[in-house]
Amino acid sequence: MIGLYHPGSSIIHRTPTLLKLLLLSVGVTVVGLLGQPWQLLVALGAVFVLYVVAGIPPRPAWQQIGPILWILIIAVPLQALFAGWTTAGMMAGRLVVAVALAALFTLTTTVTAVLEGFQALLHPFRRWIDADRVGLLVALTLRCIPLVAEIVAEVLEARRARGTQGSLLALAVPVVVRSLYAADAIGEALVARGLDD
């Protein structure tokens, strides 16, 4: 969900998050139960229409759905070997439709909306769970992925510059140490921004 949101005002963007999540769950379940190739083609067509309605350009859509094809290049022949090409094709089709539906959710929903959805879901359990903290935890996790990726990239570069490419220790130690320093600094910033209010 990091940086995937595609701004817009379509009906899909405006649909409440929890309803979207429910529809996503139903959609993925239904796709998993489809037994005929023509049914899958109809589902693919429906997903295409949903992308058009949401106004998602081909590039961001491809960025989300494309990577699954690499898995299918390996998985489909293996499946075909054991269960035949029809079954393998159905499996691939179901997977593509499910991933496309999930991607549509992330492309049309802000992280804040997802967090609010989480908070609404956890509201009945507020006596035992601080929904706000859970939401913040999810947001921070998402935020920290690019941060850690940046640290790893910088350490890899430094490792190359110092000619220690082969050393796992030269990668792990600085990444862990810098990640801990970053965590400490983010913690301080959270306090400064009034998290303990």
Add this chain to the structure above:
Amino acid sequence: MTRITFDGVSHSYGKRSVLRDIRLDLSEHRIGVVGANGSGKSTLVRMINGLITPTSGTVSVDGLNVARNAREVRRQVGFIFTNPDNQIVMPTVQEDVAFTLRRRGLTREQVAERTAAALDRFGLTAHADHPAHRLSGGQKQLLALAAVLVAEPKIVVADEPTTLLDARNARRITELLQEMSQQVIVVTHQLELLAGFDRVVVIDEGEVAFDGSPDAALDSYRELLA
């Protein structure tokens, strides 16, 4: 302007003493804090919003003891860190600014309105829905400023806010800090940032080495570094 008082403040990290018996009464509009690396200046300003509690002595903001009223004081004191990356909490620019207004008892519309105004003020409206981590260094520091000022603090404390920026972005941040109506306390090594400031405090080895007008303070600081 708000009155910030350091009354006999000392601080140690284990056995290492970083501040010793600091006595300051700060009520000017723009105050600079300079000192060499490890002199204790960052520790000093972190005490203003309770990020660090003194080992002995008292820091107070408008008569409120910071150690005992940290939450209340933090609502009045915004803090800008050197590395804006550490200050960004939410994935997108707009969400990060809005994050500051959590638990402030504002309606969704009020949050949206204030967030939009803050983004507009710092020229970030076009980036509102962009991932915050993909902004340039200068834009990230602008985002940090927007995220702090959206809460309308009385005091803005900035700890070396231009150290990681190029000359153009450093100048932009400097101008913004100098234009602020809030009381501003800036820790810096870049002495040109302090032009037009009302008071500059020089910290050396945990003590106030000089406290006065910018020109005299900067002369004193240069002598210390010589």
